[in-house]
Amino acid sequence: MSSTVLFTIIMLSLLGLLAAVILYVVAQKFKVVEDPRIDLVNEVLPGANCGGCGFTGCRAFSEVLVRSDSFEGLNCPVGGSETMGKAAVILDRQPVAVEPKIAVLRCNGTPEHSQRTSNYDGAMNCRVAHALYGGTTACHYGCLGCGDCVTSCKFDAMYMAPVTQLPVIIDDKCVACGACVKACPRNIIELRKRNRKDRKIYISCVNKDKGGPARKACSVACIGCGKCVKVCPYDAITMADNLAFIDSFKCKLCRKCVIECPTGAILEINFPVKEEKPAEHAVTEVN
Amino acid sequence: MFKTFPKGGIHPPENKITADKSVIVLPLPSTVTVPLNQHIGAPATPVVEKGSAVKTGQLIAQAKGFVSANIHSPVSGKVSKIEPVADSTGYKQMSIIIDAEGDEWVETTDRSATLVKEITMTREQIVERCRDCGLVGLGGATFPTHIKMTVPSGKKCDMLIINGVECEPYLTSDHRLMIEKGPEVLTGVTIIMKALGVTQAVIGIEANKPDAISTLAGLSKEFAGISVVALKVKYPQGGEKQLIKACTGREVPSGGLPLDVGVVVQNVGTAFAVYEAVQKNKPLIERVVTVTGKSVSRPGNFLVRIGTPVTKLIEAAGGMPDDTGKVVNGGPMMGKALAMTDVPVTKGTSGIILFPEPESRREEMMPCIRCGKCSSACAMGLEPWLLSVLSEKAMFEKAEADKITDCMECGACAYTCPAKRPLLDYIRLGKTTVIKMVRERITK
Numbered sequence: 001m002s003s004t005v006l007f008t009i010i011m012l013s014l015l016g017l018l019a020a021v022i023l024y025v026v027a028q029k030f031k032v033v034e035d036p037r038i039d040l041v042n043e044v045l046p047g048a049n050c051g052g053c054g055f056t057g058c059r060a061f062s063e064v065l066v067r068s069d070s071f072e073g074l075n076c077p078v079g080g081s082e083t084m085g086k087a088a089v090i091l092d093r094q095p096v097a098v099e100p101k102i103a104v105l106r107c108n109g110t111p112e113h114s115q116r117t118s119n120y121d122g123a124m125n126c127r128v129a130h131a132l133y134g135g136t137t138a139c140h141y142g143c144l145g146c147g148d149c150v151t152s153c154k155f156d157a158m159y160m161a162p163v164t165q166l167p168v169i170i171d172d173k174c175v176a177c178g179a180c181v182k183a184c185p186r187n188i189i190e191l192r193k194r195n196r197k198d199r200k201i202y203i204s205c206v207n208k209d210k211g212g213p214a215r216k217a218c219s220v221a222c223i224g225c226g227k228c229v230k231v232c233p234y235d236a237i238t239m240a241d242n243l244a245f246i247d248s249f250k251c252k253l254c255r256k257c258v259i260e261c262p263t264g265a266i267l268e269i270n271f272p273v274k275e276e277k278p279a280e281h282a283v284t285e286v287n
Numbered sequence: 288m289f290k291t292f293p294k295g296g297i298h299p300p301e302n303k304i305t306a307d308k309s310v311i312v313l314p315l316p317s318t319v320t321v322p323l324n325q326h327i328g329a330p331a332t333p334v335v336e337k338g339s340a341v342k343t344g345q346l347i348a349q350a351k352g353f354v355s356a357n358i359h360s361p362v363s364g365k366v367s368k369i370e371p372v373a374d375s376t377g378y379k380q381m382s383i384i385i386d387a388e389g390d391e392w393v394e395t396t397d398r399s400a401t402l403v404k405e406i407t408m409t410r411e412q413i414v415e416r417c418r419d420c421g422l423v424g425l426g427g428a429t430f431p432t433h434i435k436m437t438v439p440s441g442k443k444c445d446m447l448i449i450n451g452v453e454c455e456p457y458l459t460s461d462h463r464l465m466i467e468k469g470p471e472v473l474t475g476v477t478i479i480m481k482a483l484g485v486t487q488a489v490i491g492i493e494a495n496k497p498d499a500i501s502t503l504a505g506l507s508k509e510f511a512g513i514s515v516v517a518l519k520v521k522y523p524q525g526g527e528k529q530l531i532k533a534c535t536g537r538e539v540p541s542g543g544l545p546l547d548v549g550v551v552v553q554n555v556g557t558a559f560a561v562y563e564a565v566q567k568n569k570p571l572i573e574r575v576v577t578v579t580g581k582s583v584s585r586p587g588n589f590l591v592r593i594g595t596p597v598t599k600l601i602e603a604a605g606g607m608p609d610d611t612g613k614v615v616n617g618g619p620m621m622g623k624a625l626a627m628t629d630v631p632v633t634k635g636t637s638g639i640i641l642f643p644e645p646e647s648r649r650e651e652m653m654p655c656i657r658c659g660k661c662s663s664a665c666a667m668g669l670e671p672w673l674l675s676v677l678s679e680k681a682m683f684e685k686a687e688a689d690k691i692t693d694c695m696e697c698g699a700c701a702y703t704c705p706a707k708r709p710l711l712d713y714i715r716l717g718k719t720t721v722i723k724m725v726r727e728r729i730t731k
Contacts, residue, residue: 117626117627118377118624118626118627121613121624121647121648121649122649122709122712123709123712123713125679125712125713125716127716128709128712128713128715128716131715131716131719132376132623132712133376133377133378133623133624133626134373134376134377134378134626135377135626136626138373140373140377140378140379209379
């Protein structure tokens with residue numbers, strides 16, 4: 001009886017010892033040395049895994065940050081300068097100032113502006129619709145309204161407006177990760193510089209047709225007349241393929257182009273109401 | 288019993304309303320819009336300018352590259368514009384717009400109706416002529432015919448199959464052609480046989496066209512090597528691979544071409560166009576289009592010039608009925624709805640179908656219940672429900688492994704789906720993405 005107990009104890013001890021030796025050898029053989037700073041950087045990143053930085057997730061981005069010599073060209077659009085500053089402290093690098101951005105929708109083809117010429121009956125997916133045909137309006141550059149961008153947004157910063165049939169970007173929530181830009185098969189969404197009080201001036205149209213057909217398809221289309229290019233004092237506006245483009249980094253928000261545009265394709269958003277227009281309004285404010 | 292392909296297939300209501308309507312020649316339109324890309328491959332380059340006077344049958348755009356086709360003027364008159372015009376997809380593409388004046392043909396074309404049976408041209412001359420005349424496959428895929436007529440070195444071809452199946456419901460243009468132009472079609476088949484160097488040709492016709500079967504079977508006795516096979520009515524029998532399997536029992540391997548099993552398939556419409564091109568030197572400037580629909584007052588088959596606006600065709604069929612909900616270009620299974628009717632007829636337009644409003648709408652989509660009906664219907668042995676989900680979720684590598692590129696987009700899966708899921712919409716998206724992916728991999 002006692003010999004059985006003794007035998008069992010000896011056997012188990014030997015087995016345990018053997019396993020310990022094997023585990024030790026394996027652990028030494030397959031040891032992975034990881035920079036402990038990766039974990040530290042990963043902790044300060046937002047953890048949204050949105051891919052806005054251009055890498056597969058926050059972990060991948062922290063590995064890139066630790067490996068790289070400088071922060072040039074690297075940015076977390078969600079955390080912005082604050083997060084990048086924290087990462088810079090951990091890694092003892094020079095933080096690179098990056099302008100915060102915001103997504104804007106460059107289409108204003110609401111049913112009011114752009115007449116519907118057909119109904120779309122297929123799968124509610126912009127890429128499917130885009131591959132299939134020109135769209136429900138005569139403009140085959142504009143928004144298809146199936147909401148791929150809204151589905152792609154991980155920050156709840158977009159929704160489809162039922163009246164305009166266009167997606168709406170909520171300024172406060174948008175982090176400019178660029179997921180919607182990639183999702184849109186028609187390249188309507190653009191990342192622009194985020195200005196004070198989220199003020200925006202941009203061409204809300206991507207139609208590259210000549211003036212006549214563009215205007216026929218949509219009343220607020222850019223007809224490529226070039227008036228805005230001439231009036232801009234900062235050379236911020238360029239014209240290519242009958243379509244104007246305002247460089248958001250050159251634009252000083254003077255709003256001269258907005259008044260000049262004959263079709264109203266240039267939108268000004270989040271600006272206070274102009275003083276000269278409603279006179280009574282100005283008076284009440286003074287009082 | 289009748290022969291058919293073994294895997295999958297469906298049998299939608301045939302609705303061949305216009306089966307007994309003789310082909311009517313449509314009056315010449317006042318203007319034609321000729322798109323430069325009416326075929327698979329690179330768009331043709333215009334060789335005329337704004338203001339040029341052109342004759343019917345004159346070359347107006349030259350093929351650019353190997354996979355491309357010449358385009359000829361369908362009318363005589365003056366080129367009024369060369370500019371981008373919206374085609375049947377709603378996207379704009381370069382087109383030549385010609386104002387018609389009279390109908391003066393190029394002198395080289397023999398316009399008499401006499402049947403010329405004797406083939407004097409050599410193989411090379413036949414291929415050359417088909418290329419010059421801008422022939423493309425008229426079944427709908429519009430693949431340039433001269434390429435299919437040239438057997439590449441290392442491949443062997445021992446049989447020609449002529450596609451007279453017309454398995455799409457409603458369409459009857461090929462059916463009428465077989466009945467009315469039987470001898471011409473068979474001469475065309477003989478010409479293609481000569482170009483390919485084969486001694487054997489099979490014309491596959493579905494059993495719902497007994498008149499076409501008897502006509503061609505009777506006539507084929509005068510032509511060496513041509514036989515007619517009656518096939519069971521089953522969609523998508525007109526698919527190349529299905530037709531080969533049904534007629535010969537040979538199976539084209541996944542990702543392969545019919546030539547891998549020694550077969551070339553051509554449509555009856557193409558055979559007729561080959562006859563006209565080779566024997567009469569007539570370029571491809573007109574085709575038979577079925578205009579039909581349950582509420583259309585005068586449905587029929589019309590011989591129209593390429594570039595004629597679809598509105599003219601609808602007028603000829605008695606105008607658009609008030610209850611029209613959708614106008615489809617092509618067959619009801621594979622055709623595409625038109626975003627507008629002011630688009631031109633192209634080389635690939637086989638039919639215009641006007642669906643009444645209640646029939647035209649898709650039903651409300653429900654969740655997939657994994658019933659497997661789509662897999663049973665798929666003639667390629669694929670799993671449409673899976674491919675559709677993979678495409679929707681952008682898992683294209685997995686879709687490629689599951690052979691999404693074998694899909695021929697026949698739509699049998701979406702037709703049979705009890706949950707009314709838009710299976711084909713997503714599969715098509717996945718297929719194009721996978722093809723692009725594969726191409727990028729090769730060029731890398």
